[in-house]
Amino acid sequence: MTGQTSFSEIEKRWQKKWADEQVFKTSSDPDRPKFYCLEMYPYPSGKLHMGHLRNYSIGDSFARYKRMRGFNVLYPMGYDAFGLPAENAAIKHKTHPEEWTRRCIADMKAQQSALGISYDWDRQVQSIDPEYYRWNQWIFLKMLEKGLAYKKAAPINWCPDCNTVLANEQVEDGKCWRCKHVVEEKNLEQWFFKVTAYADRLLEGLEHLEHWPEQVKVMQSNWIGKSYGTIIDFDVVDESGKKIDTISTFTTRPDTAYGITYLVLAAEHPKVLEWTGGTKYAEPVKSFISEVKKQTIIERTSETKEKNGEFLGVYFVNPVNGEKCPLWVGDYVLMNYGTGAVMAVPAHDQRDFEFAKRYGLPLKVVINPKDGHELNPDKMARAFCDEGVMANSGDFNGSESRDAIEEISKFLESKDWGKRTVNYRLRDWLISRQRYWGTPIPIIYCEKCGIVPVPYDQLPVTLPKDVEFTGEGNPLAKSESFTKTTCPKCSAPARRETDTMDTFMDSSWYFFRYLSPKMDSLPFDKKDSDYWMPVDQYIGGIEHAILHLLYARFLTKVLKDLGLTDVDEPFHSLLCQGMVTKDGAKMSKSIGNVVDPAEIMDRYGADTARIFMLFSALPEKELEWSDKGVQGAFRFRNRVWRLVDEAPETEAREHNNSDRQMISRMNRTIASVTGLLEDIRPSLAIGALMEFVNAIYKYREAKVHVDVHAELLENLALLLAPFSPHLSEEMWERLGKDGFISLAKWPESDEGRIDPEAEASDELVSSTASDICRVLELAKLDKPSKVRLFISDAWKYDFVRQLKQELEKTRDVGSILKSIMSTGLKVYGQEISKLVPKLAADACKMPAVVMDQDKEVAVLEENRATLEKQFGCPVELVRAQEAKEPKARQAMPGKPAILVE
C-alpha cells in the first residue's frame, strides 16, 4: 500500500524543495545551447481544466528532457489576465475586476504548482500589471508613428452581448467567438492595426515554418486569402448611352470578360443610392437595401439562400466588346471584398448563373469544354466553371482559357481598361474595445490639436479605480478622473480615449517579455532576444490557429521593424495538442462530461495524471478520457514505486546471462526512449518504459545482481523524470544519488551493449530452465535423465512443420502432455505447448526447448552448466535441420529473408 499512500507527501516534498532551492531558475548564458519551451499562457479562470493539464504535461516533458540533455531551458508561465469574464464577474458580484482576477491567478498558480511543472516562476508575467501593459501602450505609440496604427470609421462587428466591437478574426460563423451571440454590423470610428501591410510577409513566412502543423499553415494562408486578379473599369451610362460615371470590379477570371451580361454592386456600395437618387428606381432599391440590412450576417451568408437583387436603371459598357449591359444591386456581393462590385458572367460562374436565371438575365457562353462540344446557353443546367477553349471572344477565340487569363489582362492593361492586381481577404485588425478591463489606448483628444498621442514619459496610462461596474456602457467613459486631462501639446483641457485594446494585443508579444520581465526601459532586452528567441517549442490548442498565432507573428515582425529584435518568426516549432474528450465529445459544462483535474490529482497524484495525459494519445491527437486509463497509469506508477520500495533478492556474482540481457535491454530502452522523445512521441516512450519495467520484474524473479539492479533502477528513474518527476526524485534519493534528478544528466545508451539476439536467447535460457522445472513439477515427472535443447536457425514455421511430421508418427502423447499444455508456457512468443509435444513424444518423454538462433550456441554452451545443475542431468544440444533458402533471399539480396509459404 505504500505506493498509494505516499504519492501526496512525495509530491509536496519535492515541489517544496524545487521551489526552496530555485532549481528551475534560468538566466541567459551565451556559452550554453538554449531551449525556449513555451505553453500558450492561460486566461486565469481560476481553475485548471483537462486541456491545461494536458498542455502542461506535454510542455514540462519537453522542458525537463531538454534540461537533462544539457540545454539552458527557459520555461516560463504567465497569465493573459485582461478580458471580459473578469468584468462580468465584477458586475455580478459588485467587486473590482482586479480583485477577481488576482484571486483567480493565485488559485490557478496553486494548481499549477501542485502539478510540479518546472517553471521558472521568477519570470511570471501578467498582462494586467501596469508594468506589462505600459509596453502595449509603448508599442501602440511606435506603431502609430509608423502609420501601422490608425483610426477610421468603418463598418464593424458589434457584439450586443459583450457590448463591444470585435475583430474579423473574432467572428465565427457570424457569432461572437466568446459568447456566441449573433454579431451585428455597426458603423463606428475605431482604432486599427495595419495587418494588411504585412499580408505578404505573413504569407511568405509560412513557407519557412517547417515545424508547424500543415493544418495551421493552411488555415492562416486561407485567412490571408491572397488572390491574383484583374481590376476592370467600366463606363457607366444612362438609358441613352451617355456616360455618367465609372465603376471598377475585381475578377480572378478576366478570361470570361466577353461573357459579361450584367454587373452587380453590393447593397452597401455608395454608388447604388447615388445613381438611383431621384429616379423611379430609388424606392425599390431603398427598400431592397433595408431588407438586406435586416438580415443577420448568418442569414446573408447562408449558402442555400436565394440570391436577390434590383435593377438600378443604369447601364455600363463592356470595354472589350462595346456591349451595353444593365447594372444591378445584389445581396450576394460583399462590400468588404474586392471593390464591392462584381462583373457577372452567368455562363461561367454558378452564383451569377443562379442570379441570372432568377431575374431573366441573358447568358453568354465564351468558353467551351475541351471535349469539343459547344455549350448551349439556353440548355445549361449550371454554370461551366472549368477551363476550356475560348469562344465569342473576338481575337481570343480558340485560345486555351488558361492562357487567355494572361492575354486578356495584358490586352486590358494596354488599352488602359484594367489593371492586374493582388487582392487579400485579410482585413486590418480592429483593436478598440469599449470595455474597462484592458489596456487603455494612450491617446488624448484635444479640441485644438486633434488626436494627440500620450508622450512616452507619461506611460503607463493606468486604469482608474473609481469606477462602477453596472453593465451598461463603458465604465471608463464615466470615470472623470480618467477622461479629464490636458493636452500634452497645448495644455488645454482635453479628454482621454476610453477604448481599451483587444486582449489579443497582450498575448501577441508576451513571449518577449518573459525574456526580460523586469526591464523598465524597453519592453525587453535585445540581448536576451538574441539569445533566447525564437521559441523553440510552442504548445497550445488548435483553436488559436488563426487569431493568436497570426497576431503574434504580425507583432513579431513589427517589433523586428522597430529594431527591437532580429527574429522574424517567433515560434520555431509548433505543437497543437488535441482536444481532451469524454464519451466522444469535447468536455463541456453543457454536455456535463467535464472531469476536474483537481479531483484526479487528489486521488492519484500529479505524476499519475501526467503519465496518463502523455501515454494515452500522441500530443497532437484527440485524447479520450478514460477513468480506467488513469487507473492503469496509477498502477504503472505504483509498479515503478514498488521496484524501489521492495528490495529484490540479491547475489554477488559474475554477470550471468540474465544480467547481460537486462543490460542490453536497458541500453535499448535508453536509446528508444531518447529517440521517441526527440520525435515528440512521449506516449510511445512511456510504452517502452512500461515494457522495461515489466522486464525488470521478470529479472527480479530470480536473484539479481546488485550493481546491475541498481543501474537499472537508476536509469529507469532518469528516463521517467520528464514524465513523473516527483517519483523520479524520490527514487533518486532512495538510490543514494546526490542532487536533483531534475538536473541530472540524461543517460546515454551504450550501443555496444545492445545485443538483441543475446537478449532474446538469454531470456529463453534463463526463463526456460525454471519453466521446465515447473512443467516437470506440474506434470509430476520424475527427474529426467537428459534434456535436449533444440537449436534452429530455421524459421519457426519450418520447425513447427517438422514437429508436425514427427508427431504424425508418434501419436501417443498422453496425459502428461495435457498437463504441460495447460501451463501454456511461452517461449519466444510461441507457446511451448505447440512445440513440446513432438519432443516429449520423442521417446524420452522429456520437455524440450526450441532455440531460434544458431549463433547462440555459444551462449547455450555457457549456460549448459547452469541448466544441468537445475535439471540434475546432462543437457544435450541438438541442431535442427537447416531451413530451405527462401526464394525471397535470392530475389532481393541484402534484404532480410522472409518466409514464403
Added chain:
RNA sequence: GCGGGGGUGCCGGAGUGGUCAAACGGGUACGGUUGAGGGCCGUAUGGCUUAGUGUCUGCGCGGGUUCAAACCCCGUCCCCCGCACCA
C-alpha cells in the same frame, strides 16, 4: 464546394514495403495470492475446428504494382476539423 487529417482487435492506440499484423495500456474471462474486497501475480481474448492441431479470414470497400502491401498507385465510400455567396 475548397483545404487539412483520418478509417487497424471489445476499446484507446502502435506499426507506413520485408524476421507469423496488432507494441503498450485498458476492458473481459479464468486461475493464483488474500479472511472478504481491493491490490498484486499469471494465462487467455478474429472466426471455425482439435487431445495436440489445423484451417479460413483479416488493417473501410474495389482494383493495380511487387517475390513481398495495413503501408505504394488508381478508383470508391465513410468520419472528423477548418474555411466558405471571396467574384
